[in-house]
Amino acid sequence: MTLMTYRDAVARGIAQELERDDSVVFLGEDIGAAGGVFKATGGLLGKFGPLRVADTPISEQAILGAAMGAAMTGLRPIAEIMFSDFLAVCWDLIANEIAKTRYMTNGQISLPLVIRTGNGGGLRFGAQHSQSLENWAMAVPGLKVVAPSTPEDVIGLLAAAVRDPDPVMFFEHKGLYSMKGEVPDGEIVDTLGTAKVRRRGTDCTILALAAMVPRALKAADVLAAAGINATVVDVRSLVPLDTATILDAVARTGQLFTVEENPRLCGWGAEIVSVVVEEIWDDLDGAPIRITTPHVPLPSSDTLEDATIPSVTRIVDTVRKVME
């Protein structure tokens, strides 16, 4: 085991795949010589050279087009879009082209590619560099959507994404880059479409994603001291969605909470709540409750931002109010 940061896990995960398979290539803005704007891709250029680790201009459409064209002709590209907010300037490539091409061509074209992106708030970057946009991707048929919450998951899920024959949107959380975690030595390969139960409790089930996972786990510790034992499920993969694990965890406790960093409307929790209500209604003791960012753009000030994104305190207070 090695203690490593989420950011170093990104570089290790990419290196693991570049090392393993010559058809894997990596492109994006500032990823090579600069080592990434979040310093998550350092050392890759030196090790694998400029042909396989390619610095690009600030041209998000050109980046994703290059990834798509390369993927349909035999390569397995990993493309970086620096901030997930920038997905908005290349959404045509993602939603119209990459997501739909296999379907429209009746299966003639495969697009084994990964789009990595820095997602999420908490860094005081304001409304255009802080969004949690995994819901956008989740809404488009043809995209797989992953958001890891630990360094080990970064490596394992990235490997699974690179090896997957379909396009995968890989949402790294900017607020987690400095977090440390134990990571096993050697090759790590995980499975897409699998949630993980991070904590077992008998009273309620809290579903969380990415940066909301450590918050949910902290909240669960606080709640335990108050006599409320929560199960915490790290959803990890929105598409495919591990409804088996989720429904099982919710059915066991009878009470569901989701913790979502995204603004309220059409958050991933809404889809899960609808599945829960349709399929295990009889197992529920009360209405599912969603804890989300209000339906607003994210403000920049630390005071305002901290009060906007779900916090440990807000999770604890909401759960206690319902459970007591």
Next chain:
Amino acid sequence: MPTPTDLGLPETPAFRHEVDAETELELYRSMERLRRFEKRAYDLFLQSLVKGTSHLSLGQEAIAAAFGASMRPGDWTFATYRGHAHTLARGVEMAPIMAELLGRGTGLMAGKGGSMHLTSVEHGVMGSYAIIGAHLTIANGAAWSAKLRGTDQVAVCFFGDGTTNIGAFHEALNLAATWKLPVVFVCENNQWMEYTPIGSVTAVPRPAADRASAYGLEPVVVDGNDATEMYGAAQDALRHARSGRGPVLMEALTYRHGGHSRADPAKYRPAEEVEPWLLRDPLVTYRAHLVRKGVDEGVLKAIDEEVLREVDDATESAKNAPQPDLTLIERDVWADGSSAWRN
């Protein structure tokens, strides 16, 4: 006959290559196939057998035919929603294309793509793209792949004049030039975007060629209605890209004989503009050129008849083809054939 200058075409031919007799007939047959197919597609649209929309290449056949005759089997075509011609020109059979236009189960994509998305990977037709600009960036990716894998494949990307004003065009050109990618960008300047003349909304007279210098490329302007010129230009461009010297941006001047799409009669175009261009119909002028060179008219007539039979057969086969199976709706979102989003 209007002079080239009347139509803003290059005054002197610039790409005169020796074209052997076999290739001449291949070019003629290809243009004839595109012309007859498109005319039939239009008729079938008026009969409501082609549903939705279709965008025809009537009048622009020389460009597709010249590249179709010049590209190698491993080369890639990236076309737009006006892509029937480019798909046919790579040797795809008419019947599955016609069936796709009619939404039938025997269609090129079993009815899941339609007129605007014709794709035949086995023929190197890597898709027809219906959002302006995107496929220039995608063609780059294929070219990048050829470069990384050390093959000599070339990606050829066709697009209209209107594309030159969208951001993706400029992103793609810059990256292709910076990375020296083996890609040929072919702007089919048919003078009109949809319903607005390109010149009225563009800062420079040549929407593609006048932008070339911004990316360190040579401006290339071709008479896109002259099959011999187009063939020479295609040969030169492919050779340039294949030799590792980077991309080519070509502007082929041509004219849409019909409207933008569907049954658009294109009444917004002034007759004094339309008429001289119709006189420079690429098929009519090429036929006359071949006859002048001594090609037996009987040979050309035989080609015409064969092509007409091919179109008739494709039409009948498409009309009689079964509707697509409804199980296709939820198939092939993913590589495992499914559309499952949960377990």
